[in-house]
Amino acid sequence: xxxFLARDLVLGGCVAPVPGKASATARERARASLxxxxxxxxxxxxxxxxxxxxxxxxVARELGMVSSALYRYFPSKDELLTALIIDxxxxxxxxxxEAVGLSALTPNARWIAVCHAIRGWALANPHEYALIYxxxxxxxxxxxxxxxxxxxxxxxxxxxxxxRAAGGPEMSSSDLGVVLGGQAAAVTTALGGVVExxxxxxxxxxxxxxxxxxxxxxxxQFARTFDPSDELFKFAxxxxxxxxxx
Amino acid sequence: xxxFLARDLVLGGCVAPVPGKASATARERARASLxxxxxxxxxxxxxxxxxxxxxxxxVARELGMVSSALYRYFPSKDELLTALIIDxxxxxxxxxxEAVGLSALTPNARWIAVCHAIRGWALANPHEYALIYxxxxxxxxxxxxxxxxxxxxxxxxxxxxxxRAAGGPEMSSSDLGVVLGGQAAAVTTALGGVVExxxxxxxxxxxxxxxxxxxxxxxxQFARTFDPSDELFKFAxxxxxxxxxx
DNA sequence: TGTACATCAGTGAACGCGCGTTCACTGATGTAC
DNA sequence: TGTACATCAGTGAACGCGCGTTCACTGATGTAC
Numbered sequence: 001x002x003x004f005l006a007r008d009l010v011l012g013g014c015v016a017p018v019p020g021k022a023s024a025t026a027r028e029r030a031r032a033s034l035x036x037x038x039x040x041x042x043x044x045x046x047x048x049x050x051x052x053x054x055x056x057x058x059v060a061r062e063l064g065m066v067s068s069a070l071y072r073y074f075p076s077k078d079e080l081l082t083a084l085i086i087d088x089x090x091x092x093x094x095x096x097x098e099a100v101g102l103s104a105l106t107p108n109a110r111w112i113a114v115c116h117a118i119r120g121w122a123l124a125n126p127h128e129y130a131l132i133y134x135x136x137x138x139x140x141x142x143x144x145x146x147x148x149x150x151x152x153x154x155x156x157x158x159x160x161x162x163x164r165a166a167g168g169p170e171m172s173s174s175d176l177g178v179v180l181g182g183q184a185a186a187v188t189t190a191l192g193g194v195v196e197x198x199x200x201x202x203x204x205x206x207x208x209x210x211x212x213x214x215x216x217x218x219x220x221q222f223a224r225t226f227d228p229s230d231e232l233f234k235f236a237x238x239x240x241x242x243x244x245x246x
Numbered sequence: 247x248x249x250f251l252a253r254d255l256v257l258g259g260c261v262a263p264v265p266g267k268a269s270a271t272a273r274e275r276a277r278a279s280l281x282x283x284x285x286x287x288x289x290x291x292x293x294x295x296x297x298x299x300x301x302x303x304x305v306a307r308e309l310g311m312v313s314s315a316l317y318r319y320f321p322s323k324d325e326l327l328t329a330l331i332i333d334x335x336x337x338x339x340x341x342x343x344e345a346v347g348l349s350a351l352t353p354n355a356r357w358i359a360v361c362h363a364i365r366g367w368a369l370a371n372p373h374e375y376a377l378i379y380x381x382x383x384x385x386x387x388x389x390x391x392x393x394x395x396x397x398x399x400x401x402x403x404x405x406x407x408x409x410r411a412a413g414g415p416e417m418s419s420s421d422l423g424v425v426l427g428g429q430a431a432a433v434t435t436a437l438g439g440v441v442e443x444x445x446x447x448x449x450x451x452x453x454x455x456x457x458x459x460x461x462x463x464x465x466x467q468f469a470r471t472f473d474p475s476d477e478l479f480k481f482a483x484x485x486x487x488x489x490x491x492x
Numbered sequence: 493t494g495t496a497c498a499t500c501a502g503t504g505a506a507c508g509c510g511c512g513t514t515c516a517c518t519g520a521t522g523t524a525c
Numbered sequence: 526t527g528t529a530c531a532t533c534a535g536t537g538a539a540c541g542c543g544c545g546t547t548c549a550c551t552g553a554t555g556t557a558c
Contacts, residue, residue: 034501066504077546138295208455212461215379216458273532314514496557502551513540513541521533
């Protein structure tokens with residue numbers, strides 16, 4: 001997941017504007033805008049029926065088109081799903097990267113800011129969140145093109161960890177062991193060696209904890225106990241920052 | 247979630263044997279066994295199509311029955327889903343409680359044992375895991391009857407925390423704040439005051455982290471980086487135990 | 493600038509499929525006397 | 526123990542619906558000369 005981060009994946013890769021052309025033709029503009037409309041309608045659909053129940057015919061209906069017309073824009077339902085997934089990963093990724101870019105903060109405060117930013121996005125877009133972090137859509141296999149966008153969030157988290165004062169408090173190489181150490185080393189070298197393996201592993205653990213918290217909140221596990229979960233989240237994030245070495 | 251734990255919910259509540267009768271009639275036995283067969287076939291279905299794609303007709307087909315016959319056993323598809331959900335919660339719950347019951351361990355070792363036991367169940371039953379901890383099935387609202395079984399796992403975790411030596415290392419009442427402290431106090435009193443609010447909150451956080459880790463592993467977020475995730479999990483669990491106060 | 497041709501967007505009908513649920517029904521299993 | 530009746534299990538047909546995808550088609554938009 002962590003190994004690709006190409007900037008040009010950000011747009012979603014479905015109606016990439018023709019590179020050479022300076023200005024688009026009317027047809028090109030219409031196509032781009034209708035593609036966006038289709039994705040917007042599909043996103044609205046997700047709200048009601050979830051990823052598994054997404055229906056091309058319903059999307060077409062919402063847009064006042066005939067269902068076969070959608071095949072001018074997406075070769076199949078799965079391709080539309082892929083586009084939505086990539087868009088969602090890029091949306092969270094962007095939010096996370098933005099929070100990382102806040103310059104006036106300590107690494108600790110920045111980590112906390114990233115966590116809250118990601119949760120904010122998740123609360124505002126629960127169905128897109130479920131699309132990418134919930135149970136996999138049955139019968140759908142995510143293509144390679146999702147890997148880059150999917151890795152933006154973990155990379156943002158790891159970037160924060162890389163900024164901390166070198167030599168964290170309670171960590172040594174021998175802790176990881178040979179298997180985990182090897183896996184972590186492979187990833188860090190793929191990333192260009194910007195962080196040590198131990199830091200990477202801490203980041204990955206923090207990443208899973210963050211999303212564990214958000215998933216439980218969104219998927220209703222806190223119902224009837226910690227129902228407005230803001231304070232629980234706030235408290236947990238502070239604890240997690242400590243665990244992560246910040 | 248945490249407030250109900252009735253032992254008689256454990257069986258699933260769908261074909262409760264008639265209480266007064268000492269021995270069941272042939273009809274009753276046949277009914278119980280076919281009910282179990284239906285649930286087993288439905289569970290097998292989950293493997294292939296996920297919760298959203300579960301189909302009564304397909305279940306009936308697998309059993310060599312006609313689809314309308316299923317209505318003698320479950321009044322609707324949603325009721326069948328509910329039975330599966332309750333069974334799944336009870337299955338993990340039982341596994342967790344069993345691990346808690348291991349007597350010869352320190353609280354720290356017991357916490358770690360529970361975590362590994364739960365992960366073991368999840369790896370062995372990934373689709374039932376997704377059913378209860380993945381994105382909610384669209385259009386399905388979990389009934390009250392799921393609450394009791396759903397709370398067995400968190401209660402087991404909290405039970406372990408309650409066993410630790412009183413007065414944990416780094417925790418004070420003032421940390422929680424008024425809102426979170428109030429929520430936690432409400433839950434602890436509902437539980438009969440067996441643990442302090444701070445311990446409860448730690449337990450809840452540990453609970454979310456455990457399932458965050460398992461979800462990421464099962465839902466494929468570690469693909470290509472920490473792919474056999476055993477060592478990562480093992481390492482993370484040790485860290486989490488520390489955070490939880492053990 | 494105007495015309496001829498190629499490209500593309502969207503239509504409407506059709507194919508073949510699966511779904512949940514209902515209903516009147518035939519037999520088998522149980523119960524009361 | 527045997528018979529009459531009630532209960533229940535499972536059948537098969539039907540209702541009404543929605544789905545993804547293909548295909549030949551009409552018009553509109555673009556391009557080359």
